[in-house]
Amino acid sequence: MLQVNDQRIREFLGKRGNTWLHLLDPRVKIIWLGLMFATGFMLLDNLLALFGLFLYIILLAGLAGVIRKQIAMIKVVLPLFVMVVLFNIFLLPMVKGWEQRVLFQLPFNYPWHTLFPQRFSPSPVVITRESLYMGITRGMVLLTFSGAASLFILLIEVTELIEGMTLLKIPYPLALTCGLAIVYIPILFSDLSTIAEAQKARGHRLDKGGSISRLKASVSLLLPAINCAYVRASNIADSMNSRAFGAKAKRTLLLVREMRQADWAFLVLNSAVLGAGILINLFGGMGMSIRF
């Protein structure tokens, strides 16, 4: 974690392209993210439809010319993806009252019997058709959501995010808090990186020992980083108060934006995608729909 280069994060958050997707109204970008998440929830159990949604998001990233950056961001969640898939594959067969077809039986038992012999009887680890399907589907959900979120981050500037949220009538303090949280991610990483350097310069080896001691060493560095972040947050609050933040119930909105035809068209297209998701959810449609 501490090896993350804050320059890279700055690069991700700082520079923006100039494609028609980048130029969309920030409100449309925010609504688009909401539509993609809503569609994803509609398709939670439908692998094929989810895969289609994922491809659609990748296609948009391609059109925006940010596909490499997006893949790099999705890679961050890969360990979580593996965990979700394995968790579903190996644990869902234990759900009682759900008829499942066993595909493989592995030559060892679940550990529950050894841990709680009174409660569990020995049973072999199995992979069922249903658990395999659900494992991959839940993994796909994660990839789709992270794909949508990463494309959103790559398309929107922090200023646009605050403006967009304000134009959507979200309270300004909340919008500003969201924006500042993103702005200060690279600074937090920069602090962490400097703190790690300061300890290495005093002979501390962050890569020494097993994973537990390495994790412990890294966590100890979080304390000064949190301290720095706290000081910075309180300074920003003082600076904002000193500039009349909260003096009037309704503040002036500096930027005035008009929705263009392209914005409306994109909104309609993506509303249609959600509509399709709702229909698939209601009528089964493609893929294998499973209900608990």
Place this chain on the structure above:
Amino acid sequence: MNRAIIRIQNLKFAYPRAREPVLRGINLEIPEGELVIVTGANGSGKTTLGKCMNGLIPYSTGGVFEGKVEVCGIHTFEKDVSELALYVGFVFGNPEDQLATPRVETEIAFGLCNLAVPRETILEKTEAIFHRLGIERLKGRSTFELSTGEQQMVAIASILVMEPTILILDDPLSHLNQNTCQKVIEVVRGLNGAGTTIIWISQNISEMFEFADRIVLLDNGEIGFNGPPRAMAEEMDFKGLPVIVPQHIELSQELVKAGFSREVIEPSLRGSIQKLNELTETMEPVNLSTPRPEARGSLEVHPEPRSFIPPSKAELRAVERVNDTGKAISSKPDSTREPMIQFDHVTFSYPDGFTALKDISLEFHEGDFVLVSGWNGSGKTTLAKHLNGLLRPTEGRMVIGGQDISDRPTSDLARGIGFLFQNPDHQLHRPTVRDELAFSLINFGVDTRTVTEKISTCAESFQLKHLLDRSPQELSGSEKKRVTVASVLIYDPAIVIFDEPTANLDQIQAKNIIDIIERYFDDTKVVLCISHDIRLWVESRRLNRVVIMKDGRVFKQGDPENIFCDPTIMEFLYGSVLPITQIAQSLSGKGVRPRHYRASTLAEEITRPRKRSHHAAGQ
């Protein structure tokens, strides 16, 4: 006298959970339209007093508040901070910590938007402020990508645009280069001329000394002095003050001590030069090789005028390079030996493609005490981080003690190379000061008994004994700095790099740290100090080399005298040569050596026995 726009009566304040109050009964009246410098040591209560004036204290901090603060006729207790913002603008010291929005235009307009000023008016006012500060080039940029100096300009603009009646600036120049400093001073003076009351909080009183109407010196939460600059210069001994004072006043005070008339004290540098020239009008050239008198400031008159013969460099070096006991130390490191550190055509680029170092070739030998300076972003810290492997050259190689260190991990190199980071909060992470001191020793596998012994010795010499069981986070800024310096020097590395060792310290604390570094240094070590302000180092007697960086390259290097007195370098860094050099140059026709950079040595030369006019004689 104008009516008082700020009235403070018996103000006492203590932060929550603080052991002692920061302000201890302040009584102060500031008339409308004055330019006031509030100064004092670290922890004397300068910023706290400023925050009391705009209502941030006690609203945002809590704490124990007694007394009364009234600004523009409003009791600060009666209004919220955001309402007081209409009258009082506050520019904070660290620009990075005060930017609330990610785009320059929205940042500058932030206050006006909060006050619900009509959009068209906001656009007009922001446009005007861009022009007034000369920062049109920043339009459309993200505040996130700006340099620290640019961020500070945006922060100042965001307050000025609100047109407050009182403007408080807390150390506003500390992150700016000289050109930008001049611009800010010009704007602030313009505002003051137009009637705005200015409260200039700074440890460097030389920035505004000649323009100020009044100086308020805080001493441990109480007012130590309150009056005009001239009175301060006449009444107080600047040498013992914990603040950075104008060099020409230091010189004048030295001269007064040596018997010159008080007339020599002039608040402005120009006035000082003029007065000194008048007072030394009939001073004759003197031969510097004449033996020095025992007592400084003697006014005995020589019967014969002497011709001016400049001393050789070797003579000067022998004078300058003396150790603590006054004994001369070796004049120059032995450069015929193998260098201890070698930058061999080092180029370094960051992952985003920015090339921070460009083909650097430098050698440092045992006995080198080096100051590396230059503007922000010139590559100073990047250069230093190559020494212990925190950064690796993109091209070229780094050689330490004759070995290429390209594949040596930082943790291994750390045994022989100490590195002090600028911000102590980045370094201190152990529960107690004792653990902090032990940290490096334990990392290097030193046995427990030796660790205990070393901590004891170190705590003694760094005056940390009473702090050993305290948490580093509870300490004051200067105490934290002392702990970090001690935690590096405790393992006696042969090469030590200090990144801005005097940052955020007052003048006395900075001198203490420089003194600690100088005492540590000897002819077997290499000490590299990185500092953006070389003026802090003019008094150093150990410094023997200065390297000036510019845009990732070595701009100039040489011995301190050659660098401090070089007009090209000083104009590049500060817009003009040092005040002392300017005075020495103006007196060069009278036999004064023109290459001076210390007030003490120039005063010594001026007061050396020579024929002088009666004007100069003591009263």
